[in-house]
Amino acid sequence: MILKTNNLCKQYQHKDGLVDALNHVSFEVNEGDFVTITGASGSGKTTLLLSLAGLIHATSGEIRIKDFDVVNASDRKLSDFRRKHIGFVMQSFALIPYLTAIENVMLPLAISKFKKEQKYQKALALLKLVDLENRKNHLPSELSAGQQQRVAIARALVNSPTLILADEPTGNLDPSLSTDILNLLKKINKEEKITILMVTHSPLAAEFGNRKINLHNGCIN
Ligand SMILES: Nc1ncnc2c1ncn2[C@@H]1O[C@H](COP(=O)(O)OP(=O)(O)OP(=O)(O)O)[C@@H](O)[C@H]1O
Ligand SMILES: [Mg+2]
Numbered sequence: 001m002i003l004k005t006n007n008l009c010k011q012y013q014h015k016d017g018l019v020d021a022l023n024h025v026s027f028e029v030n031e032g033d034f035v036t037i038t039g040a041s042g043s044g045k046t047t048l049l050l051s052l053a054g055l056i057h058a059t060s061g062e063i064r065i066k067d068f069d070v071v072n073a074s075d076r077k078l079s080d081f082r083r084k085h086i087g088f089v090m091q092s093f094a095l096i097p098y099l100t101a102i103e104n105v106m107l108p109l110a111i112s113k114f115k116k117e118q119k120y121q122k123a124l125a126l127l128k129l130v131d132l133e134n135r136k137n138h139l140p141s142e143l144s145a146g147q148q149q150r151v152a153i154a155r156a157l158v159n160s161p162t163l164i165l166a167d168e169p170t171g172n173l174d175p176s177l178s179t180d181i182l183n184l185l186k187k188i189n190k191e192e193k194i195t196i197l198m199v200t201h202s203p204l205a206a207e208f209g210n211r212k213i214n215l216h217n218g219c220i221n
Contacts, residue, residue: 002162002195003029003052008061010047010218021047021216022158023059029197029211032188035207037199039215041105045199048215053086054078055190066162083108087156087194089166093148095140095155102127102136105154109176112159126154127197130184153184157192164188166198170205 010022021044029035037045038109050056052063054070063070068081095104105123114122127133130150133184140148149169156164166185169177189196216221 001028001119002031002033002066003197004062004064005052006046006062007192008051008063008176009059010044010051010056011059012047017028021218022051022058024122026221027194027213027216027220031195032189032193032197033211034186034209035211035213036113036209037197037213037215038075038201038203038206041201043215044218046167048198049088049167049197053082053088055082078151083111083159085158085159085162087158087200088147089152089159089164091168091171093140093152095148095151097140098139100139101132101143101151103150104140107160108155108158120160120212125153127151129157129188130154146173146180149173149181150184153188154182157188157194160192161194163196164196164198166196168199168201169171170200170202178202178205 006026008022008025008062010082010189012019012021025048037048039045052070054073058071066085071083096107102123105126109119109122124136130153132147132150135143135147143151159186170181173181182205185196185198188194198209
């Protein structure tokens with residue numbers, strides 16, 4: 001087992017009242033799983049991923065990733081853990097606009113023991129994996145949407161993460177590009193043995209995993 005949540009709850013405090021975004025969510029994920037997370041808009045999917053990554057603080061409950069206690073860790077330990085173990089892929093690609101594709105991929109290695117040339121070679125190997133070697137010196141604005149998403153995936157992989165958390169990685173792409181990205185994630189899952197949790201609205205995309213979690217009003221059903 002690589003990830004486990006137990007009675008995970010998240011309430012947002014809002015001036016209009018409390019929002020129960022996650023309600024006693026308990027599940028386990030095994031190493032090598034490709035889990036797809038579905039549910040209506042507002043059902044808590046993004047909240048779940050952000051909580052797992054420790055980017056927001058759960059209100060109560062437990063999260064363990066590789067025996068690391070996400071809920072009770074200090075911010076410093078959390079950012080260190082995130083950097084080493086988690087790759088995050090978002091719907092909006094969140095690339096740095098003034099950095100080239102390869103510089104974007106190298107970015108997570110900024111604080112690492114690797115020398116500049118090693119960082120470059122690692123990033124280059126990943127751009128090859130996502131079939132973008134010939135676009136390495138392009139800025140995000142000089143890439144298509146699908147290419148930008150592939151750069152974002154390469155960046156999420158550069159730290160050799162234990163876990164990839166992907167929030168609608170194909171939400172902004174047309175159907176054929178979506179299939180390319182999903183096949184790429186599947187390949188990474190199989191060949192690099194990286195565990196993936198992927199939020200999706202698409203029933204087709206949900207079929208790419210080996211396990212499904214459906215959220216309804218912050219509860220697993
Ligand atoms: N910062 C916040 N403050 C208050 N309420 C929030 C905040 N972020 C999200 N919520 C509420 O929490 C609930 C869950 O939101 P979340 O973003 O997790 O949904 P989602 O399943 O990812 O939806 P979508 O499919 O539309 O992206 C929603 O009802 C939302 O309005
Ligand atoms: Mg969301």
